[in-house]
Amino acid sequence: MKHPGAENLALYAGGELGALGRWRVGAHLAACDGCRGEVEAFRQARHRLREEAELPAGFDWASLETEMQANIRLGLAAGRIVAPLPAPERLAWRAVAGLALATSVVLTGIFLNLPRPSHQTQGIVLEATDAGLELRENGRTLTMLQPASTTVTYTVNAEGSMRARYIDSDTGRVTITNVYAQ
Amino acid sequence: MFMRSRIAVLGLLAAASAAWAQAPDARSSVKINLPPDSPVTLVSADWGESRATPRGGAMQLDLHASLQLRNAGPRRVRGVTLLVLAQDVTPGGKASVSAPSLDVGAAEVFPVRIDLRLLRPLGAGPLVEVGLDGVLFDDLSFYGPDRLNSRRSMTGWELEARRDRRHFKSILEARGAEGLRNEVLSSLARQSERPRLDVQMARAGRATNIEPEREVQFAFLHLPDAPVEPLAGLARVSGNQARAPRIEVRNRSDRAIRHLEIGWILRDRQGREFLAGAVPAEVTLEPGGRARIAPETALRVSERAGQPVPLDGMTAYVAQVEFADGKLWIPSRATLADPKLARVAAPSPEEQRLTELYRKKGLNALVEELKRFQ
Numbered sequence: 001m002k003h004p005g006a007e008n009l010a011l012y013a014g015g016e017l018g019a020l021g022r023w024r025v026g027a028h029l030a031a032c033d034g035c036r037g038e039v040e041a042f043r044q045a046r047h048r049l050r051e052e053a054e055l056p057a058g059f060d061w062a063s064l065e066t067e068m069q070a071n072i073r074l075g076l077a078a079g080r081i082v083a084p085l086p087a088p089e090r091l092a093w094r095a096v097a098g099l100a101l102a103t104s105v106v107l108t109g110i111f112l113n114l115p116r117p118s119h120q121t122q123g124i125v126l127e128a129t130d131a132g133l134e135l136r137e138n139g140r141t142l143t144m145l146q147p148a149s150t151t152v153t154y155t156v157n158a159e160g161s162m163r164a165r166y167i168d169s170d171t172g173r174v175t176i177t178n179v180y181a182q
Numbered sequence: 183m184f185m186r187s188r189i190a191v192l193g194l195l196a197a198a199s200a201a202w203a204q205a206p207d208a209r210s211s212v213k214i215n216l217p218p219d220s221p222v223t224l225v226s227a228d229w230g231e232s233r234a235t236p237r238g239g240a241m242q243l244d245l246h247a248s249l250q251l252r253n254a255g256p257r258r259v260r261g262v263t264l265l266v267l268a269q270d271v272t273p274g275g276k277a278s279v280s281a282p283s284l285d286v287g288a289a290e291v292f293p294v295r296i297d298l299r300l301l302r303p304l305g306a307g308p309l310v311e312v313g314l315d316g317v318l319f320d321d322l323s324f325y326g327p328d329r330l331n332s333r334r335s336m337t338g339w340e341l342e343a344r345r346d347r348r349h350f351k352s353i354l355e356a357r358g359a360e361g362l363r364n365e366v367l368s369s370l371a372r373q374s375e376r377p378r379l380d381v382q383m384a385r386a387g388r389a390t391n392i393e394p395e396r397e398v399q400f401a402f403l404h405l406p407d408a409p410v411e412p413l414a415g416l417a418r419v420s421g422n423q424a425r426a427p428r429i430e431v432r433n434r435s436d437r438a439i440r441h442l443e444i445g446w447i448l449r450d451r452q453g454r455e456f457l458a459g460a461v462p463a464e465v466t467l468e469p470g471g472r473a474r475i476a477p478e479t480a481l482r483v484s485e486r487a488g489q490p491v492p493l494d495g496m497t498a499y500v501a502q503v504e505f506a507d508g509k510l511w512i513p514s515r516a517t518l519a520d521p522k523l524a525r526v527a528a529p530s531p532e533e534q535r536l537t538e539l540y541r542k543k544g545l546n547a548l549v550e551e552l553k554r555f556q
Contacts, residue, residue, distance in 0.1 A: 125382060125383070127382040127383070128380055132297070132299075135277065141299070141300070141301040142277060143298060143300075144266075144277050145244075145298055145299055146297065147297075154381060155459055155460060156460070156481060158383075158427065158446065158479040158481075159462045159477055160477075162383055167534060167535060167538045168295060172535065172538065172539060173281060174281070174282055174531040175280070176279070176280040176531065177278065178277060178278045178279075178280070179277045180276050180277065181383075
C-alpha cells in the first residue's frame with residue numbers, strides 16, 4: 001500500500017488539503033490505521049498550538065518585518081522573470097460544453113463523497129452549544145436542539161451525561177433534554 | 183462530440199438522482215415505539231419543519247416533532263421521559279427528552295416536543311428510534327424500562343416541585359400576594375444573575391492544556407440535614423480543565439444508601455463561582471460507612487464567546503441521596519438559602535415554571551396555579 005506523504009497528512013489534519021487530495025487521503029485513511037494515527041497526532045499538535053495564545057516573551061518584531069520584506073522582494077523579482085503564458089487555443093463550443101459537463105459530473109461525484117471534517121475528539125464528547133446539547137463521536141453528531149430565544153439551564157453529570165432545561169414559550173411547560181455518553 | 187455531451191448530461195442527471203435517492207424523508211427516518219401496555223399512548227405526531235438535507239458526503243436530519251400523548255391510565259401523570267436512540271449515528275451515545283412538572287389527569291392529552299439534529303454519513307441505515315423510558319405518577323409510582331434512571335430523576339424533580347410549591351404557598355399564606363410577588367421577583371433576579379458558561383465534558387478525559395496540572399482540594403458546604411457528609415476530596419486542575427474528581431463521603435444517617443449526587447461548584451481566577459455539574463455515584467453505604475467517589479471525567483469551561491475560563495478552586499455539596507428503599511432525600515428550602523448555594527444553584531424545574539408563569543401571565547395566574555395543587 002502506498003502511503004500519503006507527511007506533508008499531505010499534515011494538510012489533511014488541518015483541513016487545508018484541496019478537494020481531490022482530501023478525498024484521496026480520506027480514502028486511504030479509511031483503510032490505514034498508521035496514517036490515521038499520524039493525522040490524529042497532527043490534529044492534537046495543532047490543537048495544542050492554538051491554545052498557546054500568547055507569543056513568547058521578547059518576540060523580535062523587527063526581525064520578522066525584515067524577513068517578510070525580503071520575501072516580498074524575492075517574490076516580485078521572480079514574477080518579473082516569468083514569461084507570459086501563451087493564449088489558449090479556442091475550442092469549439094460543443095467541446096467546451098462537453099468538457100464543462102464532464103467536469104460537473106466529476107465535481108458532483110467528489111462533492112457527494114467528501115468525508116465530513118471530524119472534530120477534535122477524545123472518544124465521545126458532550127458539549128453545550130448555541131444550537132443545543134451536542135454529542136460527538138468520530139465526526140458524527142447528535143444535537144438535541146432548543147429554541148434560540150430561550151434561557152437554558154445546563155448541568156453536567158460527571159458520570160457521562162449533560163442536561164439542558166428550558167421553558168417552552170408556547171405551552172409554558174418545562175422541557176429537559178439529555179445526551180448520554182454511556 | 184454531440185453524443186459525448188449527451189452522455190455527460192445523462193451522467194450528471196444520474197449523479198443528482200442518486201443523491202436525492204439517498205436523502206430520506208425526515209418522517210420516515212423516525213420510528214416511535216411505545217410499549218403495548220404503556221400508560222401513555224400516542225395520539226398524533228406533527229413533524230412541522232422536519233427535513234433531511236445532503237451535505238457533502240453526509241446527511242443532515244433536522245427533526246422537529248410535536249407529539250400529542252394521552253394519559254391512558256387512571257392515575258395522574260407527573261412526568262414522562264422519552265428515550266431517543268440513534269445508534270447508527272452515535273453507537274456509544276443516546277439522548278432523552280423529559281417533561282417534568284406535569285399534572286395530567288386520566289384521558290387528558292399533553293404535548294411533548296422533540297427537536298434534534300443528526301449528522302451522519304450518506305447511505306447509513308435508519309435513524310432515530312423514540313421509545314418510552316418512564317412515566318411518573320402522582321403517588322410517585324413509576325412505569326417504564328428505566329434505562330436512563332428516569333425514575334430517580336423524575337422523582338427528584340417531583341419532590342423538588344412539591345417542596346417549592348409548598349414554599350410559595352406558605353409565603354402566600356404568611357405574607358399575602360405582595361409577599362409572594364417579592365419572593366418570585368427575587369427568584370427571577372437570582373436566575374438572571376447566575377453565571378452562564380459553556381461546559382464541555384469528555385469521558386476519561388486527559389489534560390491537553392499547556393499549563394501544568396495540579397491537584398486542588400475541594401472545599402465543602404456542610405448541609406446540616408444531609409444524610410451524607412463529605413470528608414475530603416480533590417481533583418486535577420489545569421487551565422480551564424478540571425478532571426478526575428475524588429471525593430470521600432460518610433453516611434451519617436441510620437439508613438443504608440445506594441446512590442448519591444454531589445454538586446460540583448467551580449471558581450475561576452476572578453473569584454466567580456458557578457455550578458459546573460453533579461458527581462453521581464452508585465454506592466453501598468451502610469449507616470456510618472464510608473465510600474470514595476471517583477468518576478473518570480473531565481470538564482472544560484469557557485465563556486459563551488469561547489474564551490477559556492482558568493479555574494482556581496472548587497466547592498462540593500451533597501445534592502441528592504437515594505436510600506436503599508428507593509426513597510430520595512433532597513435539600514430543603516432552608517438549606518438552599520445558604521448564600522453560596524443560593525447564588526450558584528439552579529432553581530428547580532417547578533420554580534422555573536412558576537416564576538415564568540408569573541413573568542408571562544402575572545400574579546393572579548400564579549396564585550391560581552398554586553391553588554390547583556393540594
